[in-house]
Amino acid sequence: MTTSSSTSSSTDATWAPDSWRGRVALQQPNWPDASQHGAALDELRSFPPLVFAGEGRDLTQSLAAVCRGEAFLLQAGDCAESFDTSADSIRDRLRVILQMAVVLTYFTGVPVVKVGRIAGQFAKPRSSDTETIDGVELPSFRGHIVNDIGFSPDDRSPNPQRLVTAYNRAASTLNLLRAFTKGGFANLSEVHRWNREFVAESPAGQRYEALADEIERAVQFMEACGISSDTLSELRQVDFYTSHEALLLDYEEALTRQDSLTGDWYDCSAHMLWIGERTRQLDGAHVEFLRGVRNPLGCKIGPTATPQEVLDLCQALNPEKEPGRLSLIVRMGANQIIDKLPPLLDAVKESGHPVVWVCDPMHGNTFTAEGGHKTRHFEDVLAEVSGFFAVHRSIGTHPGGVHLELTGDDVTECLGGGSVVEQGDLGTRYESMCDPRLNGGQSVDLAFRLAELLRKGQSEA
Ligand code: PEP
Ligand code: CO
Numbered sequence: 001m002t003t004s005s006s007t008s009s010s011t012d013a014t015w016a017p018d019s020w021r022g023r024v025a026l027q028q029p030n031w032p033d034a035s036q037h038g039a040a041l042d043e044l045r046s047f048p049p050l051v052f053a054g055e056g057r058d059l060t061q062s063l064a065a066v067c068r069g070e071a072f073l074l075q076a077g078d079c080a081e082s083f084d085t086s087a088d089s090i091r092d093r094l095r096v097i098l099q100m101a102v103v104l105t106y107f108t109g110v111p112v113v114k115v116g117r118i119a120g121q122f123a124k125p126r127s128s129d130t131e132t133i134d135g136v137e138l139p140s141f142r143g144h145i146v147n148d149i150g151f152s153p154d155d156r157s158p159n160p161q162r163l164v165t166a167y168n169r170a171a172s173t174l175n176l177l178r179a180f181t182k183g184g185f186a187n188l189s190e191v192h193r194w195n196r197e198f199v200a201e202s203p204a205g206q207r208y209e210a211l212a213d214e215i216e217r218a219v220q221f222m223e224a225c226g227i228s229s230d231t232l233s234e235l236r237q238v239d240f241y242t243s244h245e246a247l248l249l250d251y252e253e254a255l256t257r258q259d260s261l262t263g264d265w266y267d268c269s270a271h272m273l274w275i276g277e278r279t280r281q282l283d284g285a286h287v288e289f290l291r292g293v294r295n296p297l298g299c300k301i302g303p304t305a306t307p308q309e310v311l312d313l314c315q316a317l318n319p320e321k322e323p324g325r326l327s328l329i330v331r332m333g334a335n336q337i338i339d340k341l342p343p344l345l346d347a348v349k350e351s352g353h354p355v356v357w358v359c360d361p362m363h364g365n366t367f368t369a370e371g372g373h374k375t376r377h378f379e380d381v382l383a384e385v386s387g388f389f390a391v392h393r394s395i396g397t398h399p400g401g402v403h404l405e406l407t408g409d410d411v412t413e414c415l416g417g418g419s420v421v422e423q424g425d426l427g428t429r430y431e432s433m434c435d436p437r438l439n440g441g442q443s444v445d446l447a448f449r450l451a452e453l454l455r456k457g458q459s460e461a
Contacts, residue, residue, distance in 0.1 A: 015292035017256045017265060020249050025285035027125040027247055027278060029146045029158040030139070037250075040160040044254035049268030050119070050170055051242065053259035056295045059241050059271045062113045063296050064324030066356050066400045072110055072454070073327070073358060073401025074101055075243060075272075075298075076443075077117030079435035080124050083144045083162075083169050090176055091185070092408025093118065095194045096440045098186055098238065099208060100447035102194075106211055107451035108458065114240050117405070119173040120270045121244040122166045123251075124434055125278045141433070144169075145248060149433050163251050170242075170269065177240055186238040187229055191215045198410045202419040202441035204448055243272035243298070247279065249289050256293060264294040274298030274329060277363070282312050291316050298327040298403075303336045303364065307347035314353040327356035329403045330388065333364025334380040337387035345395045359388035360403040366435060369415075373426040375436045378416030382449055389453045393460065402450065406438040407431075417442030 031037040065071040076097055078085075093116070101112040122145035131140045131151075138156040141149045145166040148155035180186060191212045199205040219235070222228070229235040246252045246267065255269040267273055273293070277300040279286040290297055297317055301310060310328065318326040328348075332340045348355050361384035365376045385402060392399040412425045413436035421439075430436075438446060 012292070015288075017253050017289075017292070019292070020253070020285040020289035023283060023285040023288045024281070025249055026281070027276075028249065029142055030129075031158050031160055033160065037160040040163045041250055041254045043164055044167055044251065047167055047255075049255065049257050049266075050167070050174055051266075051268050051271050053261065053264065053266040053268070053294070055241070056266055056271050058239070059113075059115070060296045060322070060324040062239070062324070063327065063356050064322075064354075065111070066113055067323040067354050067398070069398040070110060071113050072104060072108065073113045073115065073356060074104065074404075075115040075117065075329075075358065075401060076100070076404040076406050078121055078407065078432075079117075079405045079437060080143050080433045081118065081121045081169075081173075082433060083122075083165060085173070087176060089407070089409060090118070090173055091180060092196060092440070093406075094177060094180055094185075094240070094408075095196060096199070096406060096408040096443045097240075099194045099199075099444050101238075102191060102215065103208065103211065103444065103447040104451050104454070106215065108454045113401070114238065115243050115272055116177070116240060117243060119177060119242040119244075120166070120170040122169070123245065123247040125245070125247060125276050143434075145251065163248075166251070167255070167269075174242060177242070181240045182237045184236070186236075186240075188215065188235045189219050189229060191219075196408065196440055199440040199444055202445070204418040204441055204445035207448060208444055241271040243274065244270050245276045246273035246286065246290060247276060249285055252289060259294075262294075265292055267293040267295050270295075272296045272298060274300065274327075276300050277302040277331065280313065282309070282316060287313070287316055296325060296327070298329050298358070300360065300363070301328050301330045301344065303332045303340050305344065307343050310344050311347055311351055311353070314348060314351065314355065318353065321352065321354055323354040324356065326353075327358050327400070329358045329360045331360035331363040331403075332384070334361070334383035334387065336364065337384050338391060341388065341391045342395060345391065345397050349395065349397055356400040357392065357397060358401045358403050359385050359399065361385045361388070362403075362405045362435065369423050369426055371423065371426060373413075373430055373436070375426060376414045378414055378438070378442055378446070381414070381438070381446065385450060386453055389457055393457055399457070404438065404443070404446070405435055406443045408440045408443075410441075411437060411439045414438050414442060418445035
């Protein structure tokens with residue numbers, strides 16, 4: 001890979017890694033010291049890429065299989081990653097995603113493409129630039145890549161050194177994920193060990209135990225037949241990809257490199273990048289930047305999106321209609337999905353754009369509970385996914401996957417689920433710096449419910 005230069009190999013000569021600078025870029029912090037900010041970006045430009053372009057192409061191929069209905073996408077992780085996340089917590093997040101993938105694969109018989117909201121999910125869009133508490137007004141918390149969550153002028157002042165820390169945290173998280181997924185932890189014969197103690201005690205965890213028994217027997221059977229994980233790397237390793245919202249465009253630009261094999265540009269901060277609901281304006285800087293990099297892309301689609309807007313986004317982000325290039329991550333809310341999704345599916349189907357349709361059942365279902373905690377109800381999450389599947393069935397399109405906020409830890413941030421969290425429990429262990437996440441038990445429970453919905457779809461197809 002070479003570092004960025006001003007020439008572009010993009011088929012569109014109007015694009016360059018910095019062409020977004022000519023557009024309106026929403027949700028960017030006001031860095032107080034321009035020279036420090038510039039120095040941090042120079043440092044980022046000198047760093048090695050975090051991911052390799054070839055990995056991005058592999059993910060696009062896997063997502064093309066999702067697009068054809070031959071695989072399912074599980075994209076999941078934190079709402080806002082913290083710089084203080086421990087190695088154990090990273091391992092447990094991976095562990096719950098592996099558990100969910102096993103449940104889904106076992107019951108549906110299709111491969112699960114695993115993409116984490118991890119190793120770079122540090123920037124958050126905010127509805128207001130400032131926050132006022134007891135008459136004191138300070139900049140809003142924009143994620144650890146910008147400032148800190150504490151409410152003091154020092155905490156909240158955007159600090160460009162955090163851009164460099166974000167790169168370093170992403171690198172060490174990614175390194176650990178690569179070690180776990182390729183070094184034995186993800187071996188299918190470890191399937192029992194992924195069931196962490198507190199999850200194992202939940203109803204979903206017990207159901208998982210029974211399934212792990214069956215998988216273990218199948219693995220033993222294969223070994224008796226001479227097929228073991230020593231000979232078959234698919235049993236020993238998993239492919240796990242990273243993703244985050246491409247929000248801070250100067251960070252993303254600084255990590256954008258030209259692939260020496262193909263001449264294409266890749267944003268090497270993660271395998272997959274998505275555009276958030278607040279920054280998906282067709283003439284905005286985020287669409288401009290992402291249209292020129294060859295990574296697989298996502299774009300959030302909320303309840304106000306019109307069919308024309310969605311078609312325009314498809315055209316801007318995937319003009320060559322390449323399957324796997326574009327995932328539309330729909331986040332309507334449980335009570336709007338049935339009304340709002342069909343016209344979008346019809347329009348995209350009619351246009352011939354290949355889209356991976358993904359359901360984010362989290363962001364349209366957030367409310368503030370009586371005690372002041374931001375939360376979501378497991379039943380609303382399930383209802384939105386269920387509506388998403390039903391709409392696809394009726395239109396004859398493929399429900400490609402889900403996009404979730406979860407953690408492997410035993411937090412009490414979302415209500416309901418297998419080992420029921422109630423309103424009064426929310427304060428017990430509420431650790432999210434931003435949106436509420438499903439805990440380990442709720443996540444495994446959701447995987448079983450998803451598997452049931454998918455099987456229903458398969459039997460009716
Ligand atoms: C998010 O994914 O955390 C987020 C902010 O979502 P959206 O852009 O859909 O609101
Ligand atoms: Co969120």
